[in-house]
Amino acid sequence: MFSILRSIWLIFTHAIRPRETVSYPEQQPYAPPRFRGRIVLTRDPDRQERCVACYLCSAVCPTDCIAIQGAVAEDGRHYPAVFRINFARCIYCGFCEEACPTLAIQLTPDAEMGEYRRHDLVYEKDDLLIDGPGKYPDYNFYREAGLAIQGKDKGEGENEAPPVDVHGLLP
Amino acid sequence: MNETLRSMLIIVSMLVAPLLIAAANIFIERRLLALWQDRIGPNRAGPFGLLQVMADMIKIFTKEDWIPPFADRPLFILAPALAMSTVLLSFAVIPVAPGVSVVDLNIGLLFFLGMSSLGAYSTVLAGWSSNNKYALLGGLRAAAQMLSYEVFMGLSLLGVALLAGSFNLGEIVEAQRQVWFVIPQFLGFVIFFIAGLAETHRTPFDLTEADSELVAGFHTEYSGMKFGMFFVGEYMGITLISALITTLFFGGWYGPVLPPVIWFLLKTFIFIAVFILMRASLPRPRYDQLMALGWKVLLPLSLLNLVITAGIALATNG
Numbered sequence: 001m002f003s004i005l006r007s008i009w010l011i012f013t014h015a016i017r018p019r020e021t022v023s024y025p026e027q028q029p030y031a032p033p034r035f036r037g038r039i040v041l042t043r044d045p046d047r048q049e050r051c052v053a054c055y056l057c058s059a060v061c062p063t064d065c066i067a068i069q070g071a072v073a074e075d076g077r078h079y080p081a082v083f084r085i086n087f088a089r090c091i092y093c094g095f096c097e098e099a100c101p102t103l104a105i106q107l108t109p110d111a112e113m114g115e116y117r118r119h120d121l122v123y124e125k126d127d128l129l130i131d132g133p134g135k136y137p138d139y140n141f142y143r144e145a146g147l148a149i150q151g152k153d154k155g156e157g158e159n160e161a162p163p164v165d166v167h168g169l170l171p
Numbered sequence: 172m173n174e175t176l177r178s179m180l181i182i183v184s185m186l187v188a189p190l191l192i193a194a195a196n197i198f199i200e201r202r203l204l205a206l207w208q209d210r211i212g213p214n215r216a217g218p219f220g221l222l223q224v225m226a227d228m229i230k231i232f233t234k235e236d237w238i239p240p241f242a243d244r245p246l247f248i249l250a251p252a253l254a255m256s257t258v259l260l261s262f263a264v265i266p267v268a269p270g271v272s273v274v275d276l277n278i279g280l281l282f283f284l285g286m287s288s289l290g291a292y293s294t295v296l297a298g299w300s301s302n303n304k305y306a307l308l309g310g311l312r313a314a315a316q317m318l319s320y321e322v323f324m325g326l327s328l329l330g331v332a333l334l335a336g337s338f339n340l341g342e343i344v345e346a347q348r349q350v351w352f353v354i355p356q357f358l359g360f361v362i363f364f365i366a367g368l369a370e371t372h373r374t375p376f377d378l379t380e381a382d383s384e385l386v387a388g389f390h391t392e393y394s395g396m397k398f399g400m401f402f403v404g405e406y407m408g409i410t411l412i413s414a415l416i417t418t419l420f421f422g423g424w425y426g427p428v429l430p431p432v433i434w435f436l437l438k439t440f441i442f443i444a445v446f447i448l449m450r451a452s453l454p455r456p457r458y459d460q461l462m463a464l465g466w467k468v469l470l471p472l473s474l475l476n477l478v479i480t481a482g483i484a485l486a487t488n489g
Binding site for chain 2: 004007008010011012014015017018019020021023
C-alpha cells in the first residue's frame with residue numbers, strides 16, 4: 001500500500017525532471033566519432049587515394065551493396081575505377097571498415113541520408129571520396145607496403161629492409 | 172419557446188462536449204504520460220501538437236472497417252455502439268452548473284450505476300461476437316471484473332447518498348455547500364476511485380485489454396471506427412468517472428470567484444490527470460489479485476464505511 005503511493009509520488013516528481021528526448025531537427029543528438037553512419041573513401045596524407053581495389057569490403061559486405069572495378073595506374077598504384085555503394089541496401093554494419101587493409105573505407109557519424117528517390121541513394125566514387133585522411137591522419141599505405149610504385153622502389157618503405165639479393169646467395 | 176431552446180442547447184452541448192473532451196483526452200493523455208516518463212510527447216502537429224487529435228481522427232476514420240467473416244455480425248456491430256451510448260447516456264444526469272443538466276432525475280445516481288452495468292455488456296458482447304480466443308478471454312475477464320467492482324462501487328456511493336439524503340446528483344452537490352463529501356466520506360472516495368478505474372478498465376485494472384497477454388483483449392478483432400468507438404468510449408468513461416467524482420465528493424460546481432461551469436471542468440480535468448498518473452505509475456495486477464482485492468478488501472471496507480456512516484447519520488438525526 002505504502003509502496004503504491006510512493007511509486008505514484010515518484011512518478012509525479014518525474015514531471016520536473018529533464019527530458020530524455022532530443023528534439024531532433026532543431027537539436028542535434030551527439031554522435032561519437034566511431035558512430036557507424038555514411039561511408040566515405042579517405043585519402044593518404046599526401047592526397048592520394050588509399051583504396052587499392054582489393055575487393056575485400058565487397059566480399060565481406062553482408063548485403064552485397066558495394067560494387068568495385070579495380071584498375072592499375074601508370075605509376076603502379078592500384079585504384080578503383082568504379083566504386084559504388086548502394087546505401088538503400090547498406091545496413092551500416094561496419095564490416096567493410098574492419099575488412100579494409102588500407103584504412104580507406106571508413107564510416108562517419110553522419111546519418112542524415114534521407115532521399116525521395118531510391119536511385120539517389122546509390123553513391124558513386126565521386127560522392128564517396130573525401131579529401132582528408134579520416135580517422136587515421138598519419139597512415140599511408142604505399143609508404144609501408146613493399147609494393148614498388150613510381151617514386152618508391154622495393155625496400156624503401158618505412159620499417160622495410162632492402163630486398164635480399166637472391167643472386168648473392170648462390171654458392 | 173425559450174425554455175425549449177435552452178433545453179435543446181443543453182442536450183446538444185452535453186452530447187458534443189463529452190466527445191470533444193474525450194478527443195482532447197487522447198492528446199492530454201499522450202502529453203501527460205510523456206511528462207511523467209521524461210519524454211516530450213507529440214508536439215509537431217500545430218501549436219503544442221494540438222492538431223495531433225485531428226491527425227488521429229483522420230487516421231482512424233480512413234482506416235478499413237473490417238468485420239471478420241467468422242464474427243457474429245449483429246453483435247459485433249452492436250458492441251461498440253453500446254460502449255459509447257451507455258457512457259453518453261450517463262452524462263445526461265450530471266449537473267454541470269446549478270440547474271444545468273439534461274434531465275433532473277431524482278434517481279440520477281442509480282441511473283448512472285445502471286448505465287455502467289449496461290456498459291459491461293459492450294465488452295462482453297465484443298469479446299463473444301469476435302469468435303476469437305483472446306477476445307473471449309478479455310470479455311470473460313471484463314464480465315467478472317465489472318460484476319465484482321460494480322457491487323462496491325454502488326456501496327461506496329451509498330454513504331454519499333445517506334449524507335445528502337437524496338439520489339439526485341444536483342441535490343447531492345447542493346448538500347456540499349458547507350463541506351465537500353471527500354472529508355466525511357474519504358474512504359468512500361478512495362473506494363469509488365478504485366472502482367472507477369476498474370469500471371473504465373484503465374491501466375492498473377486493464378485486464379480486459381492486457382496488451383501484453385491478450386493481444387488487445389476484447390477489441391482484438393476491431394478496426395477502423397469501431398475500434399475508435401471503443402477507444403473514445405473509454406476516454407468518455409474516464410471523463411464520466413472524473414465528473415462523477417467531482418460531483419459526488421468534490422463539491423461539483425462550488426468554488427470561489429470563477430463561474431460554476433469553469434470550476435466543474437477544472438475539477439474534472441484534475442481527476443482525468445490523476446487517472447493518467449495512475450496509468451503512468453502502476454503495473455497491472457494479476458487476475459486473482461484483482462479479484463481478491465475486490466472481494467476481500469474493498470467490499471468489506473465499503474460495507475464498513477456504509478455502516479459507520481449510517482450509524483452517525485442515525486445518531487445525529489435522532
